[in-house]
Amino acid sequence: MTSSHEEVRTRFLAAMGRGRLHHAWLLHGPSGVGKAELGRHLAGDFLCERNRGGGGEAACGACHACRLMAAGSHPDFLLVERAWDEKNKRHKRDLGVDQVRAMLDFLSLSGAESERRAALLSGAELMNAQAANALLKGLEEPGEGSLLILTCADVTRLPATIRSRCLLAPVRPLDDAACEARLAAAGMPADVLPFALRLAAGRPGRVMALLEPDIASALMEWDELTRDLGRGDVGRIQAWIAAHVRHAPHELIAETALANARPALEAPPPDAAAMDALMDAAWRLAAWPEEARRRTLNPATSLLAHVLALRVALRAAGREAARA
Ligand SMILES: [Zn+2]
Structure with a gap:
């Protein structure tokens, strides 16, 4: 191709x-x-x-x-x-x-x-x-x-x-092979590459900040914390945000958590109200980087609020799915 x-x-x-x-x-x-x-x-x-x-x-x-x-x-x-x-x-x-x-x-x-x-x-x-x-x-x-x-x-x-x-x-997003080649050519370390590839979704230019070792390790930890967000540890999530929200790129913070919520977002809706709440929470998190840029309010506070709202929505959707 x-x-x-x-x-x-x-x-x-x-x-x-x-x-x-x-x-x-x-x-x-x-x-x-x-x-x-x-x-x-x-x-x-x-x-x-x-x-x-x-x-x-x-x-x-x-x-x-x-x-x-x-x-x-x-x-x-x-x-x-x-x-x-x-x-x-x-x-x-x-x-x-x-x-x-x-x-x-x-x-x-x-x-x-x-x-x-x-x-x-x-x-x-x-x-x-x-x-x-x-x-x-x-x-x-x-x-x-x-x-x-x-x-x-x-x-x-x-x-x-x-x-x-x-x-x-x-010009369309790259397929996985081309995206991987592009990331490798840019010097993406082998241990970061799988995460970078998943997060890039065919747009390698979006994840070049992961070339910075501190940012890569912070976001990979965030990825692990938000992997099963419905059951995620609120204390650790809060601590991560406090430690990293200043230097990690906001777009990538939001995208990492959203990529992990995607299976739930793409699953057949168990219940219309639960699905609406989930979509709404995801939308707010996606809009957070722009919101943080425009307003002077503390980005850590608003990020935590959006992530916790998404966590609640994922739990509710999970309960409905189990009931169905
Ligand atoms: Zn020439």
Whole structure:
């Protein structure tokens, strides 16, 4: 089976080989599936010297252009992503109009190494309205020899006017073998790999925090604590939250507990009320990372409340299932 990543790249190379490459590609799919990495490969194919005369080959990996790409210093490749806000120690909320204008200027110039230039705009759904307007103008007047690759986790959040001017290429989660290969290549230790693979569910980029040994051991302990949450030890759960909620990524905390509750969520509903309560508790836990980001209340308190509510709901659903 070929992955959607390979399908997109094959399609891209074929179009380039025919001299009919669309000037703007929109790679869309869930977060963590590797859209930006795929985008870099496409840009590398576009800039590789073996394709300069108009070929459609995969990047050779050996020419001057490929070496510059690998070193992250190709003068004709630009990566645009959310800026880092040093003061608040996090990424800015959106992609700004200045960033988009600078990118369009970059694409309008002739390349330094050849006539080609490529830009990768990561997280296009994060553009604010002004930025999206600026991009729209750029899409209407593409520069000669320019390639724009956009990645987007939620294509419905992009204006239809932008979507309609791009070539849409869906990127799906990886199958287990490809996901495992990707995690292993990133250096995921063998003892963490099975857990990482289960948690990633085909989106390796979501679990890269597990490369950090402290985070991996904390989350694997959390996995064990929430494995049979209905019977879970409340004292140990509380102690774990107090010790780890500050440094373990909130998305992964929620996802670990939810992955363990999934068999109960997917079981045939024993009782409508019990099932509703279970769904509601799971939904609240899934929404907790965002809730913790937005509100100033103590994330440990709200996490404990959500986990205990899920525990109660799992017990109730378990009782109903036993009665049925
Ligand atoms: Zn090359």
